[in-house]
Amino acid sequence: MKKFLKISGLLLLLLIIALVIFGVAINEDKPQTLEGQEAELLAENMFQALDIDAWQETYYLTWSFPGGHHYVWDRKNKQVEVKWSDNIVIIPTENHMEGKAWVDGELSTDKALLERAWSFFCNDSFWLVAPYKAMDPGTDRSAYLYEDGSLGLMVTYKSGGTTPGDSYLWKLDDNYRPVSYKMWVQILPIGGLEATWDGWKTLKSGAQVSTIHDMGMITTDLNPVKGGSSLSDVELAEDYFSSRM
Numbered sequence: 001m002k003k004f005l006k007i008s009g010l011l012l013l014l015l016i017i018a019l020v021i022f023g024v025a026i027n028e029d030k031p032q033t034l035e036g037q038e039a040e041l042l043a044e045n046m047f048q049a050l051d052i053d054a055w056q057e058t059y060y061l062t063w064s065f066p067g068g069h070h071y072v073w074d075r076k077n078k079q080v081e082v083k084w085s086d087n088i089v090i091i092p093t094e095n096h097m098e099g100k101a102w103v104d105g106e107l108s109t110d111k112a113l114l115e116r117a118w119s120f121f122c123n124d125s126f127w128l129v130a131p132y133k134a135m136d137p138g139t140d141r142s143a144y145l146y147e148d149g150s151l152g153l154m155v156t157y158k159s160g161g162t163t164p165g166d167s168y169l170w171k172l173d174d175n176y177r178p179v180s181y182k183m184w185v186q187i188l189p190i191g192g193l194e195a196t197w198d199g200w201k202t203l204k205s206g207a208q209v210s211t212i213h214d215m216g217m218i219t220t221d222l223n224p225v226k227g228g229s230s231l232s233d234v235e236l237a238e239d240y241f242s243s244r245m
Contacts, residue, residue, distance in 0.1 A: 028182070042143060046170070054205050063225040064224065069083070069084050069120050079091065088101070138158045152171050156168075182194045194215065196213055
């Protein structure tokens with residue numbers, strides 16, 4: 001048994017060392033970029049490619065996130081329902097601590113559930129609608145020149161969400177629709193990790209969202225995704241929220 005534990009401990013140590021070496025090898029420093037009109041034009045072109053006008057009229061969204069998180073987002077009334085395990089939480093998106101939580105169908109006074117739902121929502125919604133947040137208040141934009149002469153859009157979030165300071169470098173196709181982004185974010189110890197933006201879907205409102213993100217060893221699938229200008233567009237009753245509050 002002692003010999004087995006020693007071998008297991010050695011293998012674990014070797015695995016940790018290998019992961020550290022791998023992390024150092026693929027880690028990228030945040031690149032130098034240029035602020036100016038080029039970045040603003042890139043963001044505007046991306047918005048037009050995804051139909052920003054249709055997005056403004058996308059009042060309701062439903063999707064799922066790996067790990068068992070399920071969402072009904074009411075953008076019109078600025079609230080979201082978050083479901084996971086035996087929990088259902090409905091929070092205002094402008095003041096999540098005023099929300100309500102239920103556990104196994106019973107109203108709960110545990111404020112930690114509101115914080116957890118907000119954290120889930122900030123992360124999981126970003127993977128769905130990040131391109132539309134490129135010009136949010138509290139963002140900085142700059143342009144990055146690739147070796148082939150094309151431009152990428154760097155977006156840094158100075159405020160908002162749960163991890164201000166995060167930066168994302170968008171790579172766009174010839175029509176300015178996102179292909180992928182590289183991340184420099186607090187939650188990841190490795191800078192420059194890349195995720196694809198694939199599985200594009202046109203919602204009933206006309207807005208476009210990416211539903212699949214491939215990071216090599218991990219693929220994030222947000223399906224089924226639905227969105228539109230009414231609750232009926234996402235196959236829910238019009239009194240969906242009022243009947244729960």
